[in-house]
Amino acid sequence: MTDAAQIAPEARSPERAVRKGDHVFLVDGSSYIFRAYHALPPLTRKSDGLPIGAVAGFCNMLWRLLRDSVAGEKPTHLAVVFDKSATTFRNALYDEYKSHRPEPPEDLRPQFRLIRDAVRAFDIPCVEQDGFEADDIIATYARVACEAGATTTIVASDKDLMQLVGNGVTMYDTMKEKRIGRDEVVEKFGVQPEKVVEVQALIGDPIDNVPGVPGIGVKTAAQLIAEFGDLETLLSRAHEIKQPKRREALIENAEKARLSRKLVLLDKHVPLDRPIDTIGVHDPDPKRLVSFLKAMEFNAVTRRVCEAYGLEASAIDADPDLAAPGAGTSWHGVTGFTPVQAESEAPAAGRGSRSAAMGAPQTRAGTYKGAENTVAPQAAAPADASGPTPGHKAGEVAARMRAIPFQLSAYETVRTLERLDAWIAEAYDLGLVAFDTETTSLDAMQAELVGFSLCTAPGKACYIPVGHKGEGKGDLFGGADLLPDQLALADVLARLKPLLEDKGVLKVAQNFKYDWMVLCRHGIHVAPADDTMLLSYVLDAGRANHGMDALAESVLGHQSIQFGHVAGSGKSFIGFARVAIDKATEYAAEDADVTFRLWQVLKARLPAEGMTTAYETLERPLSTVLGRMEQRGISIDRQMLSRLSGEFAQKMAGLEAEIHVLAGEPFNLGSPKQLGDILFGKMGLPGAKKTATGAWSTSAGVLDDLAEQGHALPARILEWRQLSKLKSTYTDALPSYVHKETHRVHTCFSMASTTTGRLSSSEPNIQNIPIRTEEGRKIRAAFVSAPGTKLISADYSQIELRVLAHVADIPQLRRAFAEGIDIHALTASEMFGVPVEGMDPMVRRRAKAINFGIIYGISAFGLANQLGIPREEAGAYIKKYFERFPGIRDYMEETKRFARSNGFVTTIFGRKAHYPQINSKNPQERAFMERAAINAPIQGSAADIIRRAMVRMEPALEKARVSAKMLLQVHDELVFEVPDEQIEKAIPVIRRVMEEAPHPAVQLSVPLQVDARAAHNWDEAH
Structure with a gap:
């Protein structure tokens, strides 16, 4: 019989009478579950994918209560109190009580019972009773303790428990490490704890569906109770109230x-x-506890427990009733579900940790409908939980969100601070709010705030105008005077800042990075947050438009108000600041409403489709990293760019003269029609193609083909076009992007613009500057470091080939990378039978072209053009390549087969790239999709690796006390600005973080290599 089997199912705490001087701790377990769930990154058990994030947070909290202390106090008595059933005596009073709550997240459901098992494993009383809420049980324990002369700490921050504060009872907010006493209650409710119930009766509670009196907020309620003493006196004398609306509301809703x-x-x-x-508190049975922790695969906590009690973890078996029945078993029974494994266990609770004890949302106990009634308290969590699958539940959520109508007239325009406070209080109670900013510009570094919108439930949203202006003469955004009946921006920011920065309230936005940057300029750092654009991207990259209007239509079946319909477009554009406030309310509040509903639907799909870890590790944390990079910007040398513009103009003029001579007549080089007439009409060059409009095609591909055939005119046209693009896009345009206050250029990085996960940049696009041409390198040289600093360029060496060697399992390539052999020389040696030493550079060049071409599915025609050789010879090279590296051919064929069957491919980190047209009947479209599908796991994995490095870089630099600032990302390269004296210290840290970025999720079979150097400009550093 194993140790686990010998352990009693539940140990009872020893009886110890409560007396004066004792300290009773009562943990509101019902709300803590949701705090742990929202505060921690989603974790799954490695062996079977069982969600365990909330369980991990709960275990850390319990261990801290038993072994350490909370706010310097240790308990003599301790219980964790849960809601047992969804129906209590309050439902008999009011059948609508708590009837509007959403369903709990699907990946949280199996954790309810596991958390109860955790409490029992710690030998802590797990208390719950039919017909009563956890709050009632806590209230009773607190009364009994008070009568015995003991003090009580309620481990919770739920406002409903604040009525208990006083007479030796305090609360402790573990999120803020703050005690809640009388002063804090007065700060929140405006009255002493004894009067909190009176205030709550007036304001109601939309989360629990407590009606209250419409139009009465916290401040008004506190004033009324202060004046009349209690609710019943107020209602009996309501006719004395001077304000007509308030008087009528009280009388009608008494x-x-x-x-x-x-x-x-x-x-x-x-x-x-x-x-x-x-x-009474006592030590748990350590073997029983370790048995449970091992079953959950909580290695870190298991180690701490074993160290504390002098046990050997290897000598104790995991609880067989809770351990995974076998690796690969899906926790929800969905066929083919393969969750990405959790990368690390939840951190131990403590100051500054992101454990449930410290960073937990203030979600109301039982906020989700029927949350505590979804499982039997004593049952163990099966690995294949029965009931509706997450996919089915996600479909139900989508149907429910689509069924709720959008009623523009129901949205509220918030014009008083009291109403704003009421909305904020509701967001606190829910632990969730969708929000949006309305501004004067798409440039987050320049935009001015015009208003805010909030949403706390489908169909329940508001708009807070702060910057709407009247009709102005000659002023795009209106006159200098603000319209009346708006709140002051400073007052609104002061009210919203605590909410938006509160770790206990999840903020939801569409394109969160923009709103985060706008609010950062006002001293507000929004966190934590979900981004519906990124949720859509991680779920549907390649098969959906991730913009709000498109998502509203495709996900919710709703045609949302177009921005141009309210702010105008083209010559009729007036800017949002001049939009009438009633129209602005409809537009802005609808945005927040749409965002809230999208979050409900898309978030439910994450566990159903096994994409939770991809979102949490690759998308969600990167938004603020990129936001800070955009804020920092980079310096440019304007004089150098001015000189380059002049130089390019001279070269273009020389080329234009030469082109006119070759053409035999002058013509407009920028006119495709005139160029086509010269090339194919007058000169009769081969390869003529017509566009859809009937004109000759003069695309880059057509001109490339002609230039490869030795025709001088198209070759010169290509040179002219390249210089023209560099001049107009960079040397002429870059100075116009210099910010008037920072004097730096701030590009915008887009996370959801490619299928594979690669970032793109715009305004200006710094990722398309050519690095293999002299002109492109000169432009890079114009990006310079600030005085006293240098730029560090850190670039992955041949990362996509290394990923290919790993995913295709190519022994020769793996060996070459492991031994540091020149990979292109090795390929040439394998293919052409020549020694690596003393190899002809031309032979190596051909191998290099094949190596990189294979990744992108290059054809014999494409390789022939690239190397300037006959197509037959190029075809022979490709054939020989696959003979020498058969694993690559196998990888390509298997990838195409998988993509045809599933419509998507995945990176090594679980990101999906969808190719819905891969089975197209059009041969060209099908071939293009196949090439893209082959490349996506390679390019996408490389993109994921650098994303992971970027997320970890700032904490690593901070820990090493290096003040390096990450400025740019260009595919496989990161650019930093570092003080001169810290260069030598910074480079090793940067290299280490980048080279170890795949760990611990993936152990590549080949080493990553990062080349890094420092210089005063970007070109020299590269």
Whole structure:
């Protein structure tokens, strides 16, 4: 019999009477589950993909309570209290009570029972009773402790428990490491704890569907209770209220207020199934605890427990009832589900950690509908939980969101601080709010705020105008005077800042990076957040448009208001600041409403499609990293660019004269029609193609083909076009992007613009500057470091070939990379039978072209053009290549087969790239999709690796006390600005983070290599 089997199913705490001087800790477990879930990155058990993130956070919190202390105090008595059922005595009073709550996330459901198992494994009383909420049980324990002369700490931040504060009872907000006493209650409610129920009865609670009195907010309620003493006195004298609307509201809703008081008043006399004397603190049975932790595969906590009790973990078996039945078993029974494994266990609770104990959202206990009634408390969590699959549940959520109508007239324009406070309070209670900013510009570094929108439920949204202006003369954004009846921007920012920065409230936005940057300029650092654009991107890259309007239509079946319909377009554009506030409310509040609903649908799809880890590790954390990079910008040398513009103009003039001579007549080089007439009409060159309009095609591909055939005119046209593009796009345009305040250029990085996960940049595009031409290198040289610093360019060496060697399992390539052999020389040696030493550079060049061409599915025609050789010879090279490296051919064929069957391919980190047209009947389209599908796992994995490096880079540099600033990302390259005296210290850190970026999720079979150097400009550093 194993150790686990010998352990009793539940140990009972020793009886210890509560007396004066004791300290009773009561943990509101029902709300803590959701805090742990929202605060921690989603974790899955490695052996079977069982979601365990909330369980991990809970275990860390329990270990801290037992072994350390909370706010310098240790408990003598301790219990974790849960809601047992969804129906309580309050439902008998009001059948609509808590009826509007959303379903709990699918990946949280199996964790409810596991958390109860965790509490029992720690030998901590797990208390729950039918017919009563956890808050009522806590209230009763607190009363009994108070009568015995003991002090009580309620480990929670739920506002409903604040009515208990006083007489030796305090609360402890683990998120903020802050005690909540009388002063804090007064700060929140405006009244002493004894009067909190009176205020709550007036304001109601939209989360629990407590009606209250419409139009009464916290401040008004506190004033009324201060004046009249209590609710019943207020209602009996409501006719004395001077304000007509307030008076009428109180008279008409008096019974609702009385009902609300009954609903929010906690029952302090619950007939406790487990007396307080039986919850005394004692050490757990360490073997039983280790058995549970090993079953959950919590290695870090297991190690700490074993160290504390002097145990050998290897001598204790995992609990067989909870351990995974076998590797590869899917926790929800969805065929083919292969979750990306958790990369690390939840951190131990403590100051500054992101454990549930410290960074947990203030989600209301039981915020999700029926959350505590979804499982039997005593049951173990099966690996293949029965019931609706996550995919089915995600479909139900989508149907529910589509079924709720959009009612523009229901959106509220917030014109008073009291109403704003009410919306903020509702967001706190929900632990979730969708938000959006309305501004004067798409440039986050220049945009001015015009308004905010908030949404706390489908169909329930508001708009807060702050910067709308009247009709101005000659001013695009209106006159200098603001329209009346708007809140002051400073007041709104002061109110919103605590909410938007509160770690306990999840903020949801569409294209979050933009809003984050705008608000950063006002001293607000929004966190934590989900981005619906990135949720869509990680789920549907390659098969969907991730813009809000497109998502509203495809996901919600809703045609949203177009920006141009309210702000105008073209010559009729007026800017959002001049949009009438009623129209602005409809547009902005609808945006927040759409965002809230999209989040409900898309978030539910993550676990259903096995994409949670990809989102949490590759997308979500990168937004703010890129935002900071964009904020920093980079310096440019304007004088150098001016000189280059002049130089390019002279070269272009010389080429233009030469072209006119070759053509035999002058013509407009920028006119495709005139050029086509010269090349194919007058000169009769071969390869003529017509466009859809009937004109001759003069695309780059057509001109390349002609130039390869030795025709001078198209070759000169290509040179002229290249110089023209460099001049107009960079040397002429870059100075116009210099910010007037920072005096630097701030590019914009887009995360959801490619199928493979590669970033793109715009305004200006710094990723398309050619590096293999002299002119391109000169432009890079114009990007310079600030005085006293240098630029460090850190570039992955041949990363895509290294990824190919790993995924295709090519022994020769793996060996070459491991031994540091020139990979192109090795390929040439394998193919052409020549020694690596003393190899002809031309032979190596051909091997290099094949190596990189194969990744992109190059054809014999393409390789022939690139190397300037006959197509037959190029075809022979490719054939020989596959003979020498058969694993590459196998990889390509298997990838195409998988893509045809599934419509997507995956990177080594679980990112999906969709190619829905891969089975197209059009041969050209099908071939293009096949080449893209072959390349995507390679390019996408490389993109994922540098994303992972970027997410980890700033913490690593901070830990090493290096003040390097990451400025740019160009595919496989990162650019930093570093003080001169820290160069030598920075480079090793940068290299290490980049080279170890795949770990621990993936151990590549080949080493990564990063080349890094420092210089005063980007070209010299590269």
